[in-house]
Amino acid sequence: MAKVALPDGSKLEVADGTTAGQLAEQIGTGLAKAAIAARINGELVDLSTPINDNADVQIITLKDSEGINIMRHSCAHVMAEAICSIWPATKLVYGPTVEDGFYYDIDLDEPIRPSDFQRIEEKMREIVKADKPFIRTEMSRAEALDKLAGNKYKTDNIKHADGDVISFYLQGDGFEDLCRGPHLPSTGKVGSFKIMSVAGAYWHGDPTQKMLQRVYGTCWPTQKDLDDYLTRLEEAKKRDHRLLGKQLDLFSFNEAAPGFAFMHAKGMIIWNAIVDFWRAVHNKYGYQEIKTPIILNEQLWHKSGHWDNYKENMYFTNIDGVGYAIKPMNCPGGCLVYKTRQHSYREFPMRIAELGLVHRHEASGVMHGLFRVRQFTQDDAHIYCTPEQIEQEIIGVIELTFEMYRAFGFEDFHIELSTKPEKHIGSDQIWDVATNALKDALKHKAIEYKINEGDGAFYGPKIDFHIKDCLRRSWQLGTIQLDFSMPARFNLVYTDRDNTEKTPVMIHRAVLGSFERFIGILIEHYGANFPLWLAPEQVRILAISEKSNDYAKVVRDKLKDAQLRCGMDLSDEKINAKIAKAHSEKLPYMLVVGPKEARSNTVNVRIRGDKETRTVVIDDFLRTVKQEIVEKKI
């Protein structure tokens, strides 16, 4: 008999050789039915795995996230079988689970098209209906390599696998695939699925390798779960800043300037509101603001290291036969400003901000609305300080960053620390000092972070602040980069207490990152329902009929005098249509005015997303909304 410990602490005795699946039956028929895999002594295994003595065993069901993932992975195998049966020339590569689904990379010369999805799904349904058991077989690494000799993808997978035991899974009596497992007991346990998309993906993520086809699918325990997921995707798409930006006339793009955004009047109102706020916060945190040229002599970029490390991303031009570059970063220009006069340690830390317009040549395939463009405005700053001041300054930047993010209602962001890349300037020792300074500051603020080895800027390590868009794609906002190299390259100096000249430390930092991207993120974050302080049109007055147009104008003038961004709908439409239109334009406040309101000097206030209305005197309305703007209420 073998002793088994269950997650609730209870102990159970089972006969030697009992499998995890049989154990589930022993615990209860309900559990046995729901069981799809097990965790024995911390390791996820098939239900067919025998249990040895003194094992901790947990039966995994679809209620566990591991269970869902196992089902999705099994679904990937079902899809692989379906694809192989339709296109026998298919060579399978790798089929992992991802958030909300799975994909399978395949090597097949004939492109799979969205119009093929239906017949793949039909084939998959056949396989699921046949309820074929997943049968695991194991062999040694050498045997596996022998078995798959000639299959470069699978032998490569074996080489990357841990341990000496290599496993295969057979679905029924036909399709077999190399796989670590575990899997569902049989294909019948696969829930509701859908093929989502197909796209190219390099083998091993390496652009020099063959482009494979990556078929994405999703899989959920029930049809309702799948439907809910698809509905969620639809809802998310409605928040897409590219659609909302067009619908609400905020910005546009044109073939004449791919990757360069045209900001429209309404978009600029949001932009300027953010700039005003940004200036106020930076003033509070002791920053000065400068502006440097967009075009600078090529020699400067040789000196800064950009020529050697960033040239592929830069645009160049020529003035009177002399080479110039369009700046991709603001730091060299900032260094020139620093050098215009002497500096003392007494001035430090010197926090110099710049809303700098930079141009970077991005590959054509990576452009993405306002999130990835070729021209953007960075809310940049360079802090010049002594080595002793680094940690405190970084802490200050983190506090400023959090204060700004909070003002926009962002709570869900994560932080990454990136270390020395292959292409870099500066000694290893300098990199260690800089990296540790960033780590210490994060530790001091008790901030959790992820490390990205080799992802730093070429001049120093960095801390990045990331946020997710409506479709859960992650985007970088702010960044803090420590730089010991650029000040030396530009011979920046300050006079220290002991009257000797020393090289300052430079901290590059951006909080919102790029104004363009940040506005895109805000559009998705709010679903374009901007808080009052950001809304392009804060209030619209809707006249009941032409007879009330004059009163509407009186109200409008009063609100304009109070600095509110106020529009007026005097069109030849009924009030219902005016409300519907204002609603579709996501107006925060609608003021309906008719003869009644004109008589009493009031407005009937209708708040976005609220069916209730109330009538108030104009001055009361003004007081309330002005307070809401001052508070930046979200």
Place this chain on the structure above:
RNA sequence: GCUGCUGUAGCUCAGUGGUAGAGCGCGUCCUUGGUAAGGACGAGGUCAUGGGUUCAAGCCCCAUCAGCAGCUCCA
């Protein structure tokens, strides 16, 4: 940059080798109204661009440009 898909009215999209379509929006007129879209009429097109096939191309073929999804890369 790579793989695949897409490109038709301001927007969203139908369109089967043989006369260019709808809804919304826009303009004019009617309507003068009370809380999420009143009615009539009208204007609006180099079917992305350039080649090719064909008696005939929005539709088929090739190239280019742009967009979308993903990969790689990045704020």
